[in-house]
Amino acid sequence: xxxxxxxxxxxxxxxxxxxxxxxxxxxxxxxxxxxxxxxxxxxxxxxxxxxxxxxxxxxxxxxxxxxxxxxxxxxxxxxxxxxxxxxxxxxxxxxxxxxxxxxxxxxxxxxxxxxxxxxxxxxxxxxxxxxxxxxxxxxxxxxxxxxxxxxxxxxxxxxxxxxxxxxxxxxxxxxxxxxxxxxxxxxxxxxxxxxxxxxxxxxxxxxxxxxxxxxxxxxxxxxxxxxxxxxxxxxxxxxxxxxxxxxxxxxxxxxxxxxxxxxxxxxxxxxxxxxxxxxxxxxxxxxxxxxxxxxxxxxxxxxxxxxxxxxxxxxxxxxxxxxxxxxxxxxxxxxxxxxxxxxxxxxxxxxxxxxxxxxx
Numbered sequence: 001x002x003x004x005x006x007x008x009x010x011x012x013x014x015x016x017x018x019x020x021x022x023x024x025x026x027x028x029x030x031x032x033x034x035x036x037x038x039x040x041x042x043x044x045x046x047x048x049x050x051x052x053x054x055x056x057x058x059x060x061x062x063x064x065x066x067x068x069x070x071x072x073x074x075x076x077x078x079x080x081x082x083x084x085x086x087x088x089x090x091x092x093x094x095x096x097x098x099x100x101x102x103x104x105x106x107x108x109x110x111x112x113x114x115x116x117x118x119x120x121x122x123x124x125x126x127x128x129x130x131x132x133x134x135x136x137x138x139x140x141x142x143x144x145x146x147x148x149x150x151x152x153x154x155x156x157x158x159x160x161x162x163x164x165x166x167x168x169x170x171x172x173x174x175x176x177x178x179x180x181x182x183x184x185x186x187x188x189x190x191x192x193x194x195x196x197x198x199x200x201x202x203x204x205x206x207x208x209x210x211x212x213x214x215x216x217x218x219x220x221x222x223x224x225x226x227x228x229x230x231x232x233x234x235x236x237x238x239x240x241x242x243x244x245x246x247x248x249x250x251x252x253x254x255x256x257x258x259x260x261x262x263x264x265x266x267x268x269x270x271x272x273x274x275x276x277x278x279x280x281x282x283x284x285x286x287x288x289x290x291x292x293x294x295x296x297x298x299x300x301x302x303x304x305x306x307x308x309x310x311x312x313x314x315x316x317x318x319x320x321x322x323x324x325x326x327x328x329x330x331x332x333x334x335x336x337x338x339x340x341x342x343x344x345x346x347x348x349x350x351x352x353x354x355x356x357x358x359x360x
Contacts, residue, residue, distance in 0.1 A: 036065035088209035127294035173271030175293025177321025188345035195231035204242035246277035275301025284309030293325035303334035
Protein backbone atom coordinates (compact mmCIF):
# COMPACT_ATOMS: atom_id res chain seq x y z
CA UNK A 1 0.00 0.00 0.00
CA UNK A 2 1.45 3.35 -1.11
CA UNK A 3 0.65 6.10 1.39
CA UNK A 4 0.17 9.43 -0.40
CA UNK A 5 -0.02 12.95 1.02
CA UNK A 6 -1.42 15.69 -1.24
CA UNK A 7 -0.19 19.24 -0.58
CA UNK A 8 -1.96 21.83 -2.74
CA UNK A 9 -3.74 25.10 -1.95
CA UNK A 10 -6.44 24.31 -4.54
CA UNK A 11 -9.44 22.63 -2.93
CA UNK A 12 -10.41 21.26 -6.35
CA UNK A 13 -7.02 19.58 -6.81
CA UNK A 14 -7.12 18.09 -3.33
CA UNK A 15 -10.66 16.80 -3.82
CA UNK A 16 -10.19 15.39 -7.33
CA UNK A 17 -6.81 13.74 -6.67
CA UNK A 18 -8.09 12.21 -3.43
CA UNK A 19 -11.09 10.80 -5.27
CA UNK A 20 -8.96 9.41 -8.10
CA UNK A 21 -6.37 7.79 -5.88
CA UNK A 22 -8.77 6.40 -3.27
CA UNK A 23 -10.16 4.14 -5.97
CA UNK A 24 -6.80 2.47 -6.57
CA UNK A 25 -6.27 -0.70 -4.54
CA UNK A 26 -2.53 -0.18 -3.94
CA UNK A 27 -2.78 3.51 -2.97
CA UNK A 28 -4.07 5.13 0.22
CA UNK A 29 -4.39 8.91 0.58
CA UNK A 30 -3.45 9.62 4.18
CA UNK A 31 -4.12 13.35 4.00
CA UNK A 32 -4.64 16.46 1.88
CA UNK A 33 -3.13 19.71 3.13
CA UNK A 34 -3.53 23.27 1.77
CA UNK A 35 0.09 24.19 2.48
CA UNK A 36 3.39 22.72 3.81
CA UNK A 37 2.75 23.92 7.39
CA UNK A 38 -0.39 21.81 7.63
CA UNK A 39 1.42 18.99 5.80
CA UNK A 40 4.23 18.91 8.37
CA UNK A 41 1.71 18.54 11.20
CA UNK A 42 0.05 15.65 9.36
CA UNK A 43 3.42 14.02 8.69
CA UNK A 44 4.19 13.96 12.43
CA UNK A 45 1.29 11.52 12.79
CA UNK A 46 2.04 9.33 9.76
CA UNK A 47 4.85 9.63 7.24
CA UNK A 48 3.86 9.29 3.56
CA UNK A 49 5.57 7.13 0.96
CA UNK A 50 4.93 9.77 -1.73
CA UNK A 51 4.09 13.47 -1.53
CA UNK A 52 2.21 15.20 -4.36
CA UNK A 53 3.32 18.82 -4.00
CA UNK A 54 2.13 22.11 -5.45
CA UNK A 55 4.72 24.86 -5.98
CA UNK A 56 2.91 28.15 -5.32
CA UNK A 57 1.25 28.06 -1.89
CA UNK A 58 0.73 30.43 1.05
CA UNK A 59 2.99 30.54 4.11
CA UNK A 60 5.67 28.29 2.55
CA UNK A 61 6.28 27.66 -1.16
CA UNK A 62 6.79 24.16 -2.50
CA UNK A 63 10.47 24.53 -3.39
CA UNK A 64 11.38 25.73 0.13
CA UNK A 65 9.44 22.83 1.64
CA UNK A 66 11.07 20.37 -0.76
CA UNK A 67 14.59 21.52 0.12
CA UNK A 68 13.81 21.25 3.83
CA UNK A 69 12.39 17.76 3.33
CA UNK A 70 15.33 16.50 1.27
CA UNK A 71 17.88 17.80 3.78
CA UNK A 72 16.12 16.26 6.79
CA UNK A 73 14.12 13.22 5.63
CA UNK A 74 14.39 12.47 1.87
CA UNK A 75 10.99 11.34 0.59
CA UNK A 76 9.72 10.80 -2.98
CA UNK A 77 8.03 13.99 -4.15
CA UNK A 78 5.96 14.45 -7.31
CA UNK A 79 5.47 18.07 -8.35
CA UNK A 80 1.95 19.12 -9.37
CA UNK A 81 2.65 22.11 -11.60
CA UNK A 82 0.65 24.45 -13.82
CA UNK A 83 1.17 24.33 -17.59
CA UNK A 84 2.66 27.82 -17.86
CA UNK A 85 6.11 29.17 -18.68
CA UNK A 86 6.53 30.45 -15.12
CA UNK A 87 5.28 27.16 -13.72
CA UNK A 88 7.78 25.25 -15.84
CA UNK A 89 10.74 27.35 -14.70
CA UNK A 90 9.92 26.97 -10.99
CA UNK A 91 9.26 23.26 -11.47
CA UNK A 92 12.78 22.84 -12.87
CA UNK A 93 14.11 24.34 -9.63
CA UNK A 94 12.10 21.72 -7.74
CA UNK A 95 13.39 18.89 -9.92
CA UNK A 96 16.95 20.05 -9.29
CA UNK A 97 16.18 20.10 -5.55
CA UNK A 98 15.22 16.43 -5.57
CA UNK A 99 11.64 15.97 -6.87
CA UNK A 100 11.38 12.77 -8.90
CA UNK A 101 8.59 13.55 -11.39
CA UNK A 102 5.92 15.99 -12.59
CA UNK A 103 2.13 15.96 -12.81
CA UNK A 104 0.78 18.85 -14.87
CA UNK A 105 -2.43 20.79 -14.34
CA UNK A 106 -3.99 23.49 -16.55
CA UNK A 107 -5.47 26.75 -15.28
CA UNK A 108 -8.87 25.92 -16.85
CA UNK A 109 -10.93 22.70 -16.99
CA UNK A 110 -8.83 21.43 -14.09
CA UNK A 111 -11.26 18.78 -12.86
CA UNK A 112 -11.74 17.18 -16.30
CA UNK A 113 -8.01 17.28 -17.05
CA UNK A 114 -7.07 15.46 -13.86
CA UNK A 115 -9.76 12.83 -14.37
CA UNK A 116 -8.65 12.23 -17.97
CA UNK A 117 -5.04 11.92 -16.77
CA UNK A 118 -5.87 9.32 -14.12
CA UNK A 119 -3.75 6.48 -15.53
CA UNK A 120 -0.71 8.76 -16.01
CA UNK A 121 -1.02 10.13 -12.46
CA UNK A 122 -1.25 6.62 -10.99
CA UNK A 123 1.81 5.47 -12.99
CA UNK A 124 3.81 8.48 -11.79
CA UNK A 125 2.93 7.84 -8.15
CA UNK A 126 3.77 4.13 -8.44
CA UNK A 127 7.14 5.02 -9.99
CA UNK A 128 7.83 7.60 -7.28
CA UNK A 129 7.09 5.02 -4.58
CA UNK A 130 9.83 2.79 -6.00
CA UNK A 131 12.37 5.60 -6.24
CA UNK A 132 15.23 6.46 -3.95
CA UNK A 133 15.34 10.27 -3.87
CA UNK A 134 18.79 11.75 -3.66
CA UNK A 135 20.52 15.04 -4.20
CA UNK A 136 23.20 14.68 -6.87
CA UNK A 137 25.74 17.43 -6.37
CA UNK A 138 26.64 19.16 -9.62
CA UNK A 139 30.08 20.74 -9.65
CA UNK A 140 30.73 23.41 -12.23
CA UNK A 141 34.35 22.68 -13.09
CA UNK A 142 37.00 23.77 -15.55
CA UNK A 143 37.33 21.83 -18.83
CA UNK A 144 40.77 20.50 -17.93
CA UNK A 145 39.34 18.86 -14.80
CA UNK A 146 36.03 17.67 -16.25
CA UNK A 147 37.12 14.19 -17.21
CA UNK A 148 39.71 13.75 -14.47
CA UNK A 149 37.10 14.18 -11.74
CA UNK A 150 35.04 11.18 -12.88
CA UNK A 151 35.32 7.96 -10.88
CA UNK A 152 38.06 5.60 -12.02
CA UNK A 153 35.55 2.89 -12.93
CA UNK A 154 36.94 2.75 -16.45
CA UNK A 155 40.28 1.27 -17.41
CA UNK A 156 41.65 4.70 -18.30
CA UNK A 157 44.96 3.35 -19.56
CA UNK A 158 43.08 1.65 -22.37
CA UNK A 159 41.38 4.85 -23.50
CA UNK A 160 42.58 7.05 -26.35
CA UNK A 161 41.72 10.73 -26.72
CA UNK A 162 38.71 11.12 -28.99
CA UNK A 163 39.34 12.26 -32.53
CA UNK A 164 37.01 15.22 -33.08
CA UNK A 165 34.60 14.15 -35.79
CA UNK A 166 30.91 14.54 -36.43
CA UNK A 167 30.83 10.78 -37.07
CA UNK A 168 30.71 10.19 -33.31
CA UNK A 169 27.36 10.91 -31.63
CA UNK A 170 26.03 10.26 -28.12
CA UNK A 171 22.36 9.35 -27.61
CA UNK A 172 20.89 9.33 -24.11
CA UNK A 173 17.54 8.18 -22.74
CA UNK A 174 16.17 8.74 -19.24
CA UNK A 175 12.99 9.25 -17.22
CA UNK A 176 12.31 9.35 -13.46
CA UNK A 177 15.29 10.95 -11.74
CA UNK A 178 16.76 11.96 -15.08
CA UNK A 179 16.63 15.72 -14.63
CA UNK A 180 19.14 15.54 -11.79
CA UNK A 181 21.24 12.92 -13.57
CA UNK A 182 21.46 15.02 -16.73
CA UNK A 183 22.30 18.15 -14.74
CA UNK A 184 25.18 16.33 -13.08
CA UNK A 185 26.34 14.82 -16.35
CA UNK A 186 26.30 17.98 -18.45
CA UNK A 187 27.95 20.19 -15.82
CA UNK A 188 30.96 17.84 -16.01
CA UNK A 189 31.44 18.21 -19.77
CA UNK A 190 33.69 20.75 -21.50
CA UNK A 191 32.52 22.61 -24.60
CA UNK A 192 34.57 20.19 -26.74
CA UNK A 193 32.12 17.35 -25.96
CA UNK A 194 30.84 15.31 -28.91
CA UNK A 195 27.29 15.86 -30.23
CA UNK A 196 24.66 14.69 -27.74
CA UNK A 197 20.98 13.96 -28.38
CA UNK A 198 18.65 13.28 -25.44
CA UNK A 199 15.16 12.01 -24.71
CA UNK A 200 14.00 12.84 -21.18
CA UNK A 201 10.41 11.90 -20.37
CA UNK A 202 8.86 15.25 -19.52
CA UNK A 203 5.54 16.99 -20.23
CA UNK A 204 5.06 19.48 -23.04
CA UNK A 205 6.28 23.03 -22.23
CA UNK A 206 8.70 21.81 -19.57
CA UNK A 207 11.57 20.66 -21.79
CA UNK A 208 12.24 24.21 -23.01
CA UNK A 209 12.56 25.46 -19.42
CA UNK A 210 14.74 22.46 -18.55
CA UNK A 211 17.09 23.08 -21.49
CA UNK A 212 17.26 26.82 -20.73
CA UNK A 213 18.15 26.19 -17.10
CA UNK A 214 20.90 23.71 -17.96
CA UNK A 215 22.29 25.97 -20.67
CA UNK A 216 22.83 28.66 -18.06
CA UNK A 217 24.99 26.44 -15.83
CA UNK A 218 26.88 24.27 -18.33
CA UNK A 219 29.79 24.85 -20.71
CA UNK A 220 28.13 22.85 -23.47
CA UNK A 221 25.25 24.52 -25.33
CA UNK A 222 21.91 22.97 -24.42
CA UNK A 223 18.67 23.60 -26.27
CA UNK A 224 15.26 22.10 -26.91
CA UNK A 225 15.52 20.49 -30.32
CA UNK A 226 13.66 21.82 -33.35
CA UNK A 227 13.15 20.22 -36.74
CA UNK A 228 16.41 19.70 -38.71
CA UNK A 229 18.71 20.94 -35.92
CA UNK A 230 22.24 19.69 -36.57
CA UNK A 231 23.91 17.52 -33.94
CA UNK A 232 27.18 19.39 -33.42
CA UNK A 233 30.19 19.08 -31.09
CA UNK A 234 29.58 20.99 -27.87
CA UNK A 235 25.79 20.96 -28.36
CA UNK A 236 23.12 18.97 -26.49
CA UNK A 237 19.71 18.63 -28.16
CA UNK A 238 16.80 17.68 -25.87
CA UNK A 239 13.63 16.26 -27.41
CA UNK A 240 10.62 18.55 -26.88
CA UNK A 241 7.86 17.22 -24.64
CA UNK A 242 5.01 15.75 -26.64
CA UNK A 243 7.15 15.07 -29.75
CA UNK A 244 9.24 12.15 -30.91
CA UNK A 245 12.84 12.83 -31.97
CA UNK A 246 14.83 10.74 -34.45
CA UNK A 247 18.48 10.93 -35.40
CA UNK A 248 19.10 11.08 -39.15
CA UNK A 249 22.26 11.16 -41.26
CA UNK A 250 22.57 14.05 -43.70
CA UNK A 251 25.76 13.67 -45.70
CA UNK A 252 28.63 13.99 -43.24
CA UNK A 253 26.38 15.43 -40.53
CA UNK A 254 23.63 14.26 -38.22
CA UNK A 255 20.32 16.07 -37.91
CA UNK A 256 17.22 15.49 -35.82
CA UNK A 257 13.73 14.85 -37.07
CA UNK A 258 11.16 16.18 -34.58
CA UNK A 259 7.67 14.88 -35.28
CA UNK A 260 4.24 13.98 -33.96
CA UNK A 261 3.12 10.39 -33.72
CA UNK A 262 1.44 7.84 -31.48
CA UNK A 263 2.84 6.89 -28.09
CA UNK A 264 5.70 4.40 -28.34
CA UNK A 265 6.46 2.29 -25.25
CA UNK A 266 3.77 4.46 -23.61
CA UNK A 267 5.75 7.65 -24.19
CA UNK A 268 6.14 10.62 -26.52
CA UNK A 269 9.02 11.39 -26.78
CA UNK A 270 10.15 7.80 -26.63
CA UNK A 271 13.69 6.61 -25.96
CA UNK A 272 13.03 3.59 -28.16
CA UNK A 273 12.31 5.88 -31.13
CA UNK A 274 15.58 7.79 -30.66
CA UNK A 275 17.69 4.68 -30.10
CA UNK A 276 16.15 2.80 -33.02
CA UNK A 277 16.82 5.71 -35.39
CA UNK A 278 20.40 5.92 -34.07
CA UNK A 279 20.93 2.23 -34.84
CA UNK A 280 19.82 2.88 -38.41
CA UNK A 281 21.59 6.21 -38.98
CA UNK A 282 24.77 6.02 -36.90
CA UNK A 283 25.38 2.31 -36.32
CA UNK A 284 28.75 1.70 -34.65
CA UNK A 285 29.53 5.45 -34.62
CA UNK A 286 27.07 5.99 -31.77
CA UNK A 287 27.31 5.51 -28.03
CA UNK A 288 23.96 4.75 -26.39
CA UNK A 289 23.47 5.57 -22.72
CA UNK A 290 20.38 4.64 -20.70
CA UNK A 291 19.98 6.38 -17.36
CA UNK A 292 17.63 6.22 -14.39
CA UNK A 293 13.94 5.74 -15.14
CA UNK A 294 10.79 3.72 -14.58
CA UNK A 295 9.56 1.18 -17.12
CA UNK A 296 11.20 -0.35 -20.18
CA UNK A 297 11.29 2.47 -22.74
CA UNK A 298 14.68 2.34 -24.47
CA UNK A 299 15.52 -1.30 -23.80
CA UNK A 300 14.48 -2.61 -27.23
CA UNK A 301 15.96 0.39 -29.02
CA UNK A 302 19.25 -0.11 -27.17
CA UNK A 303 19.27 -3.74 -28.24
CA UNK A 304 18.99 -2.57 -31.86
CA UNK A 305 21.87 -0.14 -31.28
CA UNK A 306 23.95 -2.93 -29.74
CA UNK A 307 23.22 -5.25 -32.66
CA UNK A 308 24.22 -2.46 -35.06
CA UNK A 309 27.66 -2.23 -33.42
CA UNK A 310 27.18 0.76 -31.12
CA UNK A 311 28.74 0.85 -27.65
CA UNK A 312 25.87 0.69 -25.15
CA UNK A 313 26.05 1.70 -21.49
CA UNK A 314 23.58 1.51 -18.59
CA UNK A 315 23.70 3.51 -15.38
CA UNK A 316 24.26 1.26 -12.36
CA UNK A 317 21.58 0.54 -9.78
CA UNK A 318 23.34 2.27 -6.89
CA UNK A 319 23.39 5.67 -8.59
CA UNK A 320 19.88 5.43 -10.11
CA UNK A 321 16.81 7.01 -8.56
CA UNK A 322 14.81 4.23 -10.25
CA UNK A 323 16.67 1.24 -11.69
CA UNK A 324 13.94 0.38 -14.17
CA UNK A 325 14.96 1.35 -17.69
CA UNK A 326 18.64 0.35 -17.25
CA UNK A 327 17.59 -2.96 -15.68
CA UNK A 328 15.32 -3.82 -18.62
CA UNK A 329 18.12 -3.07 -21.09
CA UNK A 330 20.49 -5.30 -19.13
CA UNK A 331 17.90 -8.10 -19.11
CA UNK A 332 17.71 -7.92 -22.92
CA UNK A 333 21.50 -8.34 -23.13
CA UNK A 334 21.59 -4.97 -24.85
CA UNK A 335 24.32 -3.44 -22.68
CA UNK A 336 28.11 -3.58 -23.06
CA UNK A 337 28.91 -1.92 -19.74
CA UNK A 338 27.27 -0.81 -16.48
CA UNK A 339 28.70 2.34 -14.88
CA UNK A 340 27.95 4.74 -12.03
CA UNK A 341 26.70 8.13 -13.15
CA UNK A 342 29.97 9.71 -12.02
CA UNK A 343 31.97 7.67 -14.57
CA UNK A 344 29.81 8.53 -17.58
CA UNK A 345 31.30 12.00 -18.35
CA UNK A 346 34.68 10.33 -18.79
CA UNK A 347 33.16 7.73 -21.07
CA UNK A 348 31.60 10.43 -23.25
CA UNK A 349 34.83 12.38 -23.63
CA UNK A 350 37.17 9.43 -24.22
CA UNK A 351 34.83 7.48 -26.53
CA UNK A 352 36.07 3.95 -25.81
CA UNK A 353 35.22 0.94 -27.94
CA UNK A 354 33.45 -2.25 -26.96
CA UNK A 355 36.78 -3.97 -26.41
CA UNK A 356 37.16 -2.10 -23.11
CA UNK A 357 34.06 -3.81 -21.73
CA UNK A 358 34.56 -7.33 -23.03
CA UNK A 359 34.11 -9.95 -20.35
CA UNK A 360 37.22 -11.96 -19.58
